[in-house]
Amino acid sequence: MAGTTGSAAAPYLAAARFSVAPMMDWTDTHCRTFHRILTRRALLYTEMVTTGAIIHGPRARLLAHDASEHPVALQLGGSDPAELAEAVRIAEDFGYDEINLNCGCPSDRVQNGRFGACLMREPELVGRCVAAMKRVTALPVTVKCRIGVDDQEPEAALSALVDAVVASGVDGVIVHARKAWLKGLSPKENRDVPPLDYPLVHALKRRRPGLFVAINGGVADNDAAAEHLAHLDGVMLGRAAYHTPELLLDVDARFFGAERPVADAFAAVELFLPYMERKLREGVRLRDMTRHLLGLFTGQGGARAWRRHLATEAVKAGAGIDVVRDALAKVSRHPDLGRAA
Template sequence: MTTAGALAESPREAFAVINAFSPDPAMPETRSLSSPWRFSVAPMIDWTDRRCRIFHRQLSRRALLYTEMVTTGAALHGDRRRVLGFDPAEQPVAVQLGGSDPVDLAEAARIAEAEGYCEVNLNVGCPSDRVQSGRFGACLMREPELVGDIVAAFKAAVRVPVTVKCRIGVDDQDPEEALDRLADAVVAAGVDALVVHARKAWLKGLSPKENRDIPPLDYDRVYRLKRRLPDLPVVINGGVGSLAECREHLRHVDGVMLGRAAYQEPELLLAVDPALFGEPAPVADGFEALARLEPVIAREMEAGAKLSSFTRHVLGLFHGQPGARAFRRHLATEAVKPGADIGTLHAALAHLRRTNSEAA
């Protein structure tokens, strides 16, 4: 019998087995089918803004989407529509907050819940100098009791799920002790799930980009955490690049969070619903996804948005297909020009259609 476990990694092959996935409750990888954290797209600064998220939602109904990190200062004192606004069509969408003051974070969480977010997540993983100077992000791995206090403040302030995204440790910390201390603190405070980037963060000597690649991945450390705390929903993150890898991780943990792979090759998301949830994908291909996105682009542009604020997120579509390079080049050069409109997107798509027609 064909199952989604046998899926090849291309979206086209995934669609060949839509609805063929029959969950087996005896299998670890299918026991978490009802988990809201089974598959998610990571919060990524400068990438997962609301226009990116509405695009990703065209590709998967089930993926949990996250905002970029929103600092307490921005949430409390910034332009609320710009900072926290989102389209209801993005749901399910969670907000990630950054900060270290439990009172301020609790108020930011109340605001986010009132805006309609389905989850509040605390950033305990970002290693940037700016974040460190504000005493939040990955440096909070050194203060697990404070993280527990923040989670308790969240739980007292909101009714939606409260989660934490962390590393396995920072600098010279022992990952066994560091991750256990943090997990125990947030579990005691009532956390609903823990997302673990399976790398250390080096707060001195490595840039944020280098911290995404250089520290070695230690997936087994995250698996051990799940075994030690079987009742805690644990989501693994870091270096996951395919749905086949997702399926393997789901044999050990409750969910998988993808970052750069989902952003840089968004057609991977087309296979998420059939491969991981046994449900049809919302669209047949990238062409249909963009067609559904067009009314949103038109509406936003009427309100003053630039075409490039959408098209910069779709450049990874059609990866490896004939004409994909011309599609990307056209959007990269033309969508940023004054006067660029939906016709610019149509012209970029014409490169793909023309190349595919010639190949046929």
């Protein structure tokens, strides 16, 4: 696989062949712990955490993660090189496997903080940010970006950003292959409305064969991921992996040449139960964990009953692990039955 060299970057390059995207309000530690049951090899990402929150906020709560999550990458939001360097120093003690800089989020809150997708307009600043982060850590430092924002010409915008971060020693780039329209589209619309330009990302890899390049955006399943891996070093799935998590069951065998970690979703839920029991004793609400399981069993008899039971019962005060067992009993173990359920 093409990419950067060095002892810190090597494990990152291996795991990043297939990754699950950082998604605000979705990829929390409970989600990542469950996804790790489904795939032992894929790289998992945290939700974006801002530099200010790490430096001044409850860093132990924000950065804590389960030991089972590795390999796991931390995504940072920020644009001040000194603050990013300080956040990296702090985060490194929590044992992450990679640090990623967010240059792709289009939300108003992120724009107001002068980070996320609006940084596509300031490639030199992004380069300084990467250089500052690299100076304080031996961990791989990567950038997740768009192909441009608003009226930028995508090829020129992407090239300018990549050129700047490569000059600063970046270990890899993950490109969401859409523009972000910061004026006129909501964050949700920015995930669907701007057209995808996969060939532009493939061309970037041809232009920079020594750079680790991964693609994100609209990758619907493992077949689509395999098509991109014929051209690129890595592929990142977001909503598809979250809403249909069972596709992760095939990732280790298909993309890493390893054994399937568990037989099926039933077995995965059973393995997740001890974690949920432990977290319940620590005061975590059941619904904060079961919300990440709602996409399971799509197409199987009882899938709708599974979702309904978790959605209505897990939110109740004092809800315990029996709610999950009762929901599991409603699902047919014969996937050919009840396709409409």
